[in-house]
Amino acid sequence: MLTFARASLAALLMVSVAGSSAFAADPAPLKIGMITTLSTAGGYLGEDMRDGFQLAIDEEHGKLGGVPVQVIVEDDGLKPANGKQIADKFLLQDKIQLFTGIIYSNVALAVVPSVVEAGAFYVSPNSGPSQLAGRGCNKNFFVVSWQNDTPHEATGQYAQYLGIKKMVVVAPNYTTGKDAIAGFKRTYHGQIAEEIYTALDQTDYSAELARIRAANADGIYYFLPGGLGINFLKQFTQAGLKKNMKVVLPEFSLENHVIGAVGNDAEELYGTAHWLEDLPYAANKKFVTDYRAKYHREPTPYASQGYDTAKLIASALRAVNGDISKADAFRAALRKADFKSTRGAFKFGPNQYPVQDWYSMKVVRDPKTKKLGIRGVGKIMRDTGDVYSGQCKLT
Amino acid sequence: MSLALEQVLNGLQFGAMIFLIAAGLTLVFGIMGVINLAHGSLYMLGAFVSASAAVHGAPFAVAVLAGAAAAGLAGIVMELVVIRRLYGRDHLDQVLATFALILIANDGVSVVWGKVPLPVDVPSALAGTVSLGGFIYPAYRLVLIAAGLLAALGLYLFIARTRLGMLIRAGATHRETVAALGVDIAQLNTVVFGLGALLAGIAGALLAPILAVQVGMGEQILILTFVAIVVGGLGSIRGAFVGALLVGLVDTLGRAYIPVLLKPVARPEIADSLGGGLSAVAIYVLMAVVLIWKPRGLFPAGSR
Secondary structure: OHHHHHHHHHHHHHHHHHHHHHHHHOOOOEEEEEEEOOOOOOHHHHHHHHHHHHHHHHHOOOEEOOEEEEEEEEEOOOOHHHHHHHHHHHHHOOOOOEEEOOOOHHHHHHHHHHHHHOOOEEEEOOOOOHHHOOOOOOOOEEEOOOOOOHHHHHHHHHHHHOOOOEEEEEEEOOHHHHHHHHHHHHHOOOEEEEEEEEOOOOOOOHHHHHHHHHHOOOEEEEOOOOHHHHHHHHHHHHOOOOOOOEEEEOHHHOOHHHHHHHHHHHOOEEEEEOOOOOOOOHHHHHHHHHHHHHHOOOOOHHHHHHHHHHHHHHHHHHHHOOOOOOHHHHHHHHHHOOOOEOOEOOEEOOOOOEEEEEEEEEEEEOOOOOOEEEEEEEEEEEEEOOOOHHHOOOO | OHHHHHHHHHHHHHHHHHHHHHHHHHHHHHHHOOOOOOHHHHHHHHHHHHHHHHHOOOOHHHHHHHHHHHHHHHHHHHHHHOHHHHOOOOHHHHHHHHHHHHHHHHHHHHHHHOOOOEOOOOOHHHOOEEEOOOOEEEHHHHHHHHHHHHHHHHHHHHHHHOHHHHHHHHHHHOHHHHHHOOOOHHHHHHHHHHHHHHHHHHHHHHHHHHOOEOOOHHHHHHHHHHHHHHHHOOOOHHHHHHHHHHHHHHHHHHHHHHHHHHOOOOOHHHHHHHHHHHHHHHHHHHHHHHHHHOOOOOOOOOOO
16 A cells, blocks of 8 residues: 555656646746735835836837746735745745845845745845845845945935035834934934934824924934825925925935825925936936836836846846756846846946945926926935945855 | 923824724714724725815815715715624624725725825915914914814714714613614614714815825724724713823824933933834823723713
């Protein structure tokens, strides 16, 4: 009986092995696993990223770098445990070897280590946590957006450049918020009049606004992504504080959706970004035009990151002719970053995080349409990587 | 001193808005015994409808009325279709069903309006600030305080002085007796539910100009609302009023003063982040203290 069981098990195994090799011979599309945040208040970030990514695939009529691809999208609901479950299903059940999509770093930190340990690739369109940038870097982990600290370093630099003497800084009381303020203070050397930490689910900021008024500063920086920042900015403006304070923001708090949601309160805001709608590069012009035409809404940094991520993957898929089982060749091709980024110059640092330029920007009213929009002002940092890359020993 | 006064006003304003939402929630619980998690969805609907009315050029007052009416109607439909089947059932069933309503409402709203937050400007007449002897205060927030207090007064008069209000009070404590006297309890329930929804809709519409009008905004405020009605005593309007103001004041004053008080005793970076953390739990400490002192809340339904 036992031998029979063994024999049938062996037969089953052989059939399944034969089966899988038969599938490999098929010109089935290459599966890309996209774990992203589509529900909750942060859902529109994932939506923009996904749509930007899809735009690059549509350009090639269902292919990336000439290789047919199938993107399987799952919503993590902003919960690390969900993200991990989806990743396990993608790895074991769907046999996916190429991952992307995560917006929030808490989800990324739950997912990325198990994905890269399984030998699969993860190309990040948004989250760039410090834990995976220094000693924790991995040869199969690539970040197309930025290291999480850098947007805030750029903003600090700009506040410094604008000559603001005394700043109030505001962030939610959790790891990413504290990292943001640390990043800001790394490049801003004026006086910090008040450092305010808020709750992540806070809607009313009146108490903080009274503290800000009492601090008597001439500038404010806040890292309050998505809806938090919209709430804050509306209440800040109504409190009449904008008259005496320059508002200098990282790109998360100053993108087209935020401007759309706060209306006229967006006037006279300053900020920094790694990508701008009006950057004069051919790749960017094409992206902005096509994105508006297809989705009937204004592009955001998240959309451009999704698009750039797809373009990077396309360049590497072309180099290995779609065969990502040649992991070394695929990795080398990704590392080359041989694609035209919407943001201009792009290369990877030693930890496979970006080295890129950062732009300063301002919200201005278009003289013709009377609508508020973001305009680039200049470059605030050039060829900038991150402070953790020195600790990464990849080669 | 003026800063303290300003913070007290901030707390009152926050509390007044929590009360508008809490009133409906506590009525529905007190009279029908239903825990309605989807109450925040009605608040969200009020915000969205008034935001889109404003986008289409409606004056502010009309937009608020539209939001309130939409939430009220949605509440009545919700009662007739779903909640009605939950009376007398286990609280767990109610939580499950109304949680499903949250998911449906969130997805429904994102299908209709999209995931991107909607823009609402403060009406220009109220957009400025007023000087209140020593400090300046946003005019719109004064309007919110007034609106919240007016709603509380109106609700008090309605419950205490009208026939329908009397039935509602009676229904909260002596449900069977009221039914035996020939009052159509089912109809009374629908009216109460609609009224609660209407108040939540008003809160959503009034807060739309100072908040991000987006999917999921209902759940953010729902937790505070539950804390307010637990502190005040389930099922009691007076309790909801006191509870909401207490929660508003404790939350606001906590955020304003805990970090400041910690400054002299801790290093600045620790004081700031510890202060942020402590003020976030201040209302839960309040709730715990009240429950130890009065396990049924400050003014439980039916108490004298």
